[in-house]
Amino acid sequence: MTTVPHPGRDSDPARWKILALLSVAVLSGMSIWLTASAIAPELQRTWGLTSSQVGWLTTLVQLGFVTGTAVAALLNLADVVPSRWYFAVSGVLGSLANAAILVAPGYGSALVFRFLTGFFLAGVYPPAMKMIATWFRSSRGMAIGAIVGALTVGKATPYLLKLFEGSSLVPVITGSSSAAVVGAVLILVAYRDGPYPFLRPAFSWGLVMRVIKDRPTRLATGGYLGHMWELYAMWATVGLYFSEFFTGVGNANSLSADLTAFGVIAVGGVGAVVAGRWADRWGRERTTIWMMAISGSCAITMGWLMNASAWIVVPVALIWGFTIVADSAQFSAVVTEVAHPELVGTALMLQTSVGFALTAVSIQATIWLADVAGWQVAYGMLALGPVLGIISMARLRVARRLS
Secondary structure (H helix, E strand, O other): OOOOOOOOOOOOOOHHHHHHHHHHHHHHHHOOOOHHHHOHHHHHHHHOOOHHHHHHHHHHHHHHHHHHHHHHHHOOHHHHOOHHHHHHHHHHHHHHHHHHHHHOOOHHHHHHHHHHHHHHHOOOHHHHHHHHHOOOOOOHHHHHHHHHHHHHHHHHHHHHHOOOOOOOHHHHHHHHHHHHHHHHHHHHHHOOOOOOOOOOOOOOOOHHHHHHOOHHHHHHHHHHHHHHHHHHHHHHHHHHHHHHHHHHOOOOOHHHHHHHHHHHHHHHHHHHHHHHHHHHHHOHHHHHHHHHHHHHHHHHHHHHHOOOOHHHHHHHHHHHHHHHHHOHHHHHHHHHHHOOHHHHHHHHHHHHHHHHHHHHHHHHHHHHHHHHOOHHHHHHHHOHHHHHHHHHHHHHHHHHHHO
């Protein structure tokens, strides 16, 4: 198979059906990612965990995802294995690993299950971006943005499931695991590649080095790293931030914190789609630079608002939630455009692998700094990522203009 030359505007009428299908499947599959963060207070009480130990329940998902994407990149799985089978099998295995938390005898085994959850999710998110890219060319930024938007809402879903009456543990775990299975079945039954398929190469150990040597791909990955330094640390701690905030203003009801955390994460789904439109119209580099500039400013600001009115804090947090993930899809969209067609899957896997490895550091650093120095320092530190990401994307913008 070869990539079809750019035909102008996308015209296949089935593309919207496939976009909806993939969005639902990704939302369902990724709902198992932040389950430990959503039910952290209950697990903390049950097993007597420290704040650092609670953080590792999310960090191990990140590390599992890093390992899964690294293995997939080295074995060229995203380019060699048919995407729908890779997605479907990974989704089912991820749901089983997530459900195993219900029978985990203790903290140690829970860490293993969280690692496996992340490992199998490596076969859900990166392949989905490649899959939708086979259906869109002129509107690829919007399409991949919709996938990232679905991912974002999916990751916020555990906070919504937690609002069911009774114990939060069972509805969050069973609801998210069931959703992941549904998403896998949908892809297996209804998905097919679109009119712009990528090359499917034979296995080669050398594909990873070919990706690394490509300068535009490296610069796009540099921007992605700056973005990822900030993103998951915020997602993993925003619930803790608002639990402390609402307690401080005299409302210790966890409902307020959970609803706000859900809204802050979920609004990023809208941001990803809207920014995708902007990127298709005004350029991916320009869009990512603006989004990182705004989100980085919010990161610096949020830590100083712990004693402010909720009417100030919540809107700033929503702006942060909107912009912090709005640019995410565009780093991947750039890779689908600049990487050689037979390397796209491996390039996406490598990009996400390195990015998620970095999140393991930023999550732990943010939780530790919040404990020892306060949210001003913890969230202010996250702004370093957008600064470096802006520099990388500005260089990429120049490089693409000169090419």
